[in-house]
Amino acid sequence: MPRRGDVIGLGLFVVFCVVFPLVAPGSLVNVGVYAMIYAIAATGLSLLMGLAGQVSLGHAAFFAIGAYAQAILVTRYDLYGVLAAVVAVVIAMVVALLVGIPLLRLRGHYLALATLGLGIIVTVLATESEFTGGTSGIYGIGKPEFNSRTYDSPQEFFWLLTPFVVVAVLLARNVVQSRIGRALGAVNDSEVAAETLGVDTFRLRLQVFVLSAAYAAVSGIFFAHWLAVVNPNTANFPLSVKFLLMAVLGGLGTVWGAVIGAFGVEFLDEGMRELIPVLVPGAVGEVQLIGFGVVLVVIVVFLPGGLHQAWRMVLARVRRPSGDVSEGRAEATEDDSPVMVREGRPVAGSVLLEVRGLTKQFGGVTAVDDVTLDVRAGEILALIGPNGAGKTTCFNMVSGVLAPTSGTVKLNGVRTDGRKPHIFAQLRATRTFQNLQVFRSATVLGNVMVGRHLRARSGLLRGMLVLPARAEERAVADAAYEVVRLVGLEGERHRPAGELPFGRQRLMELARALAVEPDLLLLDEPMAGLSSSERRALARLLRRLRAGGMGIVLVEHDVEAVLALADRVAVLDDGRLIALGSPEEIRTDPAVVAAYLGVDEDDTAARAAARELAAQVEET
Amino acid sequence: MSDLLQLIFSGLSIGAVYALIAVGFVAIFTVSEVINLAQGEFAALAGLVAISAVGSGMPLPVALVVAIATVTVVAVVMERVTVAPVKRLTTLTSIILTLGVSTVLKALMLLIWGPEGKGLTPFPGGDLLVFGVSIRAQELWILGIAAVVAAAVWWFYERTIVGKALRACSEQPIAARLVGISPKLATMLAFGIAGLVGAIAGVIASPVYFSSWDSGLSLGLKGFVAATLGGLVSIRGALLGGVLLGVLESLVAGYVDTGLRDAVAFVLLIVVLVVRPAGVFGRHAEARV
């Protein structure tokens, strides 16, 4: 849905593009042409940095690949311009794929420096290779010709670029608002939570990386046609720095930010070229870099969100705070009927999760020691135990967040130990977190919609084009709304998730997990921080989910609540499973009592005391 | 055979320079999770300052001290002014930030010293011919000084209380704070060390490899690759990594194609990251959950 701000922005930009070449002096129009050319690459980089959270320090490499490929195909092979362009873009995308596959699995700073190296490599190859014309490069690239009109003046080229820039920005905007954009936004807020909801982070990041390379290549192609010459200086390190600055200046991931950043940087560049020789006579070379460096540092230190952040700060002052967006809290229902029933779910009583000999060692410490248990459909299993007992570590291993040292985990017969969390989600199992992993940059409804990630299929292409994915997006929103209503959050569904009180955030995280339509649900301390009435409501919801056939594993410290709710209880102490049985059995088990209250060095005394305490518990 | 030895030797020489720069990366990263892209510029700046100092009449040893001191101060100022004020500095943000600083430094060097590469006066000594391998005096100085610096760095981290305090900061930041070690001071000190070691690398390399406003880019990148071979956290790994990279580069340039020299670092980086991200020479990576 085009937002009003977007339409206004688009309109303003188009007007600007029409008017600017008419009123500005020739030299400035020239600068504007470069700004437009670079804006496309900068938009792609902004998308990569803002959405995929990756930094590319050698983006000029893809720019160069596009420029060189186009130059060679057009001059040496006489390929028709548009066809050559397609080939050139594909080449750049393939290179991005080859670089991205090994590197995007690693921590971000490795990709950053690897792309820096890539930039150097491309420059070196361009200089050394005869195929690329060595240091003199390729020349004689013709100006574009359409409808027997040659676009060779700055004004005409500027107008030629306008629709391309507009389309580039719109496509980027569509990506941000699509299923992919939503998933990657979630990854930026909490990668682990997004993964447990089924988001394959690596694959999505790779797609955006390749897309950003395509954008850079398109930029390079226009550059080649504009300058008519492509040589190794075309895409050197300073250009990569420029792209970075454009993206950062405008505000990462914001749609118009890169375009504004591009104009800003180009005019800054031009301004400094004029100014510095005046200030420092005899200055030669790329001294305007100093301005770029200063602006980069200033932004990171004072205004990390770039101009977009400044814009929002201005808006916040100008606009009066809107009224409370919530529509009032829904009445707590006294409904006890089964909920979230799913056809095709394993029948109640059958084994969903099989854990055998699960063990985790960190250095010399054994955090989890040979834990074996089953979880069945239609039951609630509670996992309790004192601090350091290994409960969350178990959860992490079962859900794929952590790889076990040994042991197996099987979900519906499929082994999942050591595999990534999104595989767990694909098998219809998910979890919530002890310290909430809220997607702060989204609303409540937005958070829950991420839970629907696996129930939709639109990829990058459909996301960009919007129309093919429309029906699916609506279905996702509707399904998310249903779940939000189920937990009682519909009044607050449009509020930013970060603004909710803690208990409501917990509920939202649960709704998000339910949106996955899981058969198995792992809840890590869902009651912590909730009031008594909230705990009651949650317990009721869990009973309804159980009645619907879901299998639920619950880690909780509120032992009384857990004993009242659970069908079976597993007790961990010091990494080992010390008891597994009905709540009644557990309540009176002396080993359990001893584990919680602690043991003395005199074992007999402890056993006696434990028996005594157990007797006291019986009496109450 | 003497060709091979020649190549290995010159590889060792440049590798020693990479190794020292790599140490700077490790020193800063272990204490603060900051990746300092201006590391190469420290080296380039030191070389240029030394050249000017000599040019203005100072004897060589004095010029060296001046250059090294200047760059060390620059490094500490950089930390105070640009790194310390940023509240939540992630590693990726630190890359952009230090990139900005490195760009400023580059431009300043360009403004002050111009675009041409310059070489520092070579340190005293004559060239040798050993087993058919021609060894320049400067290369011996490079290896010798690098060895001394490496030993000094080792001694600092293994034998002095301040060095151990820095290690404590990187191993157990919480416990280090509880014992009274200030993480802010630790970061400042780490930058100082990085500046010092980078500056030394710059001045010993300058007579042979020339300093210019943009020589820092390549040095920095290769120093980073060398540091990666130690998982970014091991000094020993960084030192070994630097030497390995230098020798590999030299061999590729000699036997395959001189132009591909700069590609070696990049390829090595990718190979290491894919095969063994914890570093080839690093300690066993502890699972940090």
Add this chain to the structure above:
Amino acid sequence: MLEVREVVAGYGRLEVLHRVSVQVETGEIVAVIGANGAGKTTLLRVVSGLLRASNGTVLLDGVDVTRLPAERLAAAGLAHVPENRLVFPTLSVEDNLTLGGWTRRRGPRGETESQRQRALDLFPRLQTRRRQPAGTLSGGEQQMLAIARGLMARPKLLVLDEPSVGLAPKVIAEIFATLARLRDDGLTILLVEQNARAAFKVADRVYVMDRGEVAMDGNPTELLTDQRVHQAYLGGGYTA
């Protein structure tokens, strides 16, 4: 020695401590017990400056230390022995101890050496391992080292966070006996524990925390048989 007044603290939107007040007199051992999630560790973090309280005051020997960051509290006389010990793994036992005395490193020569010796006398097991990397020590030995490291700064108040976790009962007894000896020598100790029985044996006074509040406090012998302590751990308090 230590006064915690009406402290409110938490993480982000989660308020964990709801106006908690605790007092520790000079020369006594005070234990804070309670179930997981009760807020014991959060309380210690506020006291030692690792976490900022949103409200309330912390006074150490009469001095307001509420806003001091953790690295300055060591110099102010508070030594915090953290949960999970957090020894410096690649540094030797000796070096761990030396760093424990970081805030006193400019003192007279030989003082560090004699302090270290005193620490090793207190925990003889460490003596034989003085040059071993701390990461190779057993859990119990690491706990001893962490305590000894804390003592190196000659603190007025020693604060321990769940020292018994993961340790065998015998080792726990050994360590707690040492704590009692330190108290007898005049050290003030604040102890957070989940192992109530062991804590009861050594403490002069006990606070019981439940869900972010002090549920009760008093004499360990009285509390040992009090029904409510039991409930604070194993439930009850969940009103249906």
